[in-house]
Amino acid sequence: DPGDAALIEDPGYEGARSAWRAAGARVVPLRVDDDGLDIARLPAGARPRLAYVTPAHQFPTGAVLSLPRRLALLDWARRADALIVEDDYDGEFHFDGRPLAPLAALDREARVLYLGTFSKVMFPALRLGYLVVPAPLARLFADAKALADGGTSALEQQALAQFIAGGSFERHLRRARQRHGARRAALLAAITRHLGDRVRVSGANAGLHILLHLPRLPAADGDALVRRAAQRQVGVYSAAPYYARPPRHTVLVLGYGGLEPDEIDTGIAILATVLSAER
Amino acid sequence: DPGDAALIEDPGYEGARSAWRAAGARVVPLRVDDDGLDIARLPAGARPRLAYVTPAHQFPTGAVLSLPRRLALLDWARRADALIVEDDYDGEFHFDGRPLAPLAALDREARVLYLGTFSKVMFPALRLGYLVVPAPLARLFADAKALADGGTSALEQQALAQFIAGGSFERHLRRARQRHGARRAALLAAITRHLGDRVRVSGANAGLHILLHLPRLPAADGDALVRRAAQRQVGVYSAAPYYARPPRHTVLVLGYGGLEPDEIDTGIAILATVLSAER
Numbered sequence: 177d178p179g180d181a182a183l184i185e186d187p188g189y190e191g192a193r194s195a196w197r198a199a200g201a202r203v204v205p206l207r208v209d210d211d212g213l214d215i216a217r218l219p220a221g222a223r224p225r226l227a228y229v230t231p232a233h234q235f236p237t238g239a240v241l242s243l244p245r246r247l248a249l250l251d252w253a254r255r256a257d258a259l260i261v262e263d264d265y266d267g268e269f270h271f272d273g274r275p276l277a278p279l280a281a282l283d284r285e286a287r288v289l290y291l292g293t294f295s296k297v298m299f300p301a302l303r304l305g306y307l308v309v310p311a312p313l314a315r316l317f318a319d320a321k322a323l324a325d326g327g328t329s330a331l332e333q334q335a336l337a338q339f340i341a342g343g344s345f346e347r348h349l350r351r352a353r354q355r356h357g358a359r360r361a362a363l364l365a366a367i368t369r370h371l372g373d374r375v376r377v378s379g380a381n382a383g384l385h386i387l388l389h390l391p392r393l394p395a396a397d398g399d400a401l402v403r404r405a406a407q408r409q410v411g412v413y414s415a416a417p418y419y420a421r422p423p424r425h426t427v428l429v430l431g432y433g434g435l436e437p438d439e440i441d442t443g444i445a446i447l448a449t450v451l452s453a454e455r
Numbered sequence: 456d457p458g459d460a461a462l463i464e465d466p467g468y469e470g471a472r473s474a475w476r477a478a479g480a481r482v483v484p485l486r487v488d489d490d491g492l493d494i495a496r497l498p499a500g501a502r503p504r505l506a507y508v509t510p511a512h513q514f515p516t517g518a519v520l521s522l523p524r525r526l527a528l529l530d531w532a533r534r535a536d537a538l539i540v541e542d543d544y545d546g547e548f549h550f551d552g553r554p555l556a557p558l559a560a561l562d563r564e565a566r567v568l569y570l571g572t573f574s575k576v577m578f579p580a581l582r583l584g585y586l587v588v589p590a591p592l593a594r595l596f597a598d599a600k601a602l603a604d605g606g607t608s609a610l611e612q613q614a615l616a617q618f619i620a621g622g623s624f625e626r627h628l629r630r631a632r633q634r635h636g637a638r639r640a641a642l643l644a645a646i647t648r649h650l651g652d653r654v655r656v657s658g659a660n661a662g663l664h665i666l667l668h669l670p671r672l673p674a675a676d677g678d679a680l681v682r683r684a685a686q687r688q689v690g691v692y693s694a695a696p697y698y699a700r701p702p703r704h705t706v707l708v709l710g711y712g713g714l715e716p717d718e719i720d721t722g723i724a725i726l727a728t729v730l731s732a733e734r
Contacts, residue, residue: 191602191605194602195602198599198602300605301608301609301610302608302610303604303605303606303607303608303609320477323470323473323474323477324603324604325582325603325604326470326579326582327582328582329580329581329582329608329611330580330582331580331581331610331611332608332610332611
């Protein structure tokens with residue numbers, strides 16, 4: 177309902193924050209750490225009716241929500257009579273160990289709405305995603321979708337369905353995982369080689385981006401670094417806009433999904449040069 | 456704003472009514488006659504901030520909004536500080552005389568939002584439409600669209616753009632107009648031949664459907680007629696759901712966009728037989 181509160185991750189996906197706000201909800205940001213969102217830290221006064229989380233690969237920190245926290249979050253939803261929106265936006269790309277069960281699979285109370293997208297695993301122009309809702313909510317969401325846009329184009333849906341049914345999607349996914357795994361390895365190696373102990377990496381275990389923490393570079397100097405790197409054709413982004421309360425040091429988002437290993441190494445070398453000139 | 460009133464046509468397009476309601480607006484239905492919506496009949500107490508109209512081919516009556524009423528509606532919008540949403544959903548198909556200038560072309564006050572669709576002139580699965588908004592509103596609508604769905608698929612848009620740029624759309628439209636004109640002529644001839652003075656037709660001057668009024672058949676008997684026709688593979692629909700206050704006699708919607716002339720003649724002959732059995 178309008179005026180209700182929606183719990184979001186801090187830092188988090190600004191698209192979700194904007195969507196809740198546009199729907200009239202107050203947003204309550206809750207800080208995430210290396211294990212993701214800790215529902216036990218929810219301020220006593222906050223009464224969110226909904227929590228938006230990215231458990232598989234927290235955006236943008238890359239934290240994987242630990243199993244105890246998953247169970248605690250589900251338990252909270254039961255007690256608070258709240259819904260959980262689980263956004264598994266790049267769950268297809270996990271690199272270390274087995275992925276944890278999604279909240280939706282652990283849910284016994286029909287409280288989890290699980291959503292995914294083909295924007296990452298295929299390409300964004302496709303505009304296809306999916307939302308798995310508890311059975312009692314299916315009719316409501318189908319009606320809302322019909323009202324909002326009369327349904328998504330059948331052309332892409334049928335083309336993708338054939339792509340999946342014929343086995344091409346599975347092959348594409350396997351190749352993409354290998355390719356992205358090699359890019360990720362190149363990125364981590366380049367960071368060690370060129371930046372060494374000037375930086376700290378987080379969120380490398382899943383997804384197609386990492387966070388690069390520069391503990392010695394004040395947040396205020398981050399934008400200049402991003403600008404100078406861009407002048408040398410290296411695209412890195414400040415993570416500050418994703419935070420409700422940004423950290424004091426510079427944090428960068430490095431996306432590697434569209435780059436080849438040698439481009440990645442060159443890019444990190446340039447970033448290291450720019451960083452040295454900066455200080 | 457939520458709670459504001461939106462003026463809609465009665466009878467009218469239920470998709471629009473549902474959309475305004477879902478947005479939190481109160482809807483104020485205003486009866487249309489053979490010249491469309493008459494803003495002079497707006498009840499004194501009603502203060503709509505927005506009017507949703509289908510001037511080119513009122514849905515579902517097919518009335519064309521007369522020029523004096525167009526000017527009166529624009530004048531009302533100026534005085535009431537209201538916006539007008541002009542839905543020209545099948546403006547490509549006009550059969551009698553020259554079409555009138557759309558409200559958007561007569562608008563001197565940046566109050567008209569003009570929308571169209573490729574669902575009728577191409578096919579509904581395409582899911583492409585357009586909204587022409589006054590320049591001061593463009594940024595707002597672009598932001599809302601980005602927030603709602605991140606933009607419509609570029610694939611269909613590019614394919615359609617090529618289809619238009621290469622001249623194929625124009626050729627398709629010319630052929631479609633001829634084809635639909637022949638179907639419309641077949642429908643009107645079949646109604647005269649098989650139903651004669653038992654019925655009255657309205658809304659035949661534009662669009663891909665007409666309204667068939669059955670003044671001697673009480674509204675309560677209309678559903679049975681629709682059902683019996685359907686049993687004999689003739690698809691006609693009651694217009695009653697489109698009315699806030701349905702008429703006392705039966706009114707049917709006959710769509711002819713997807714039928715060949717001989718199918719149309721056969722269908723109307725069957726409808727006449729069913730109607731005779733009904734009474």
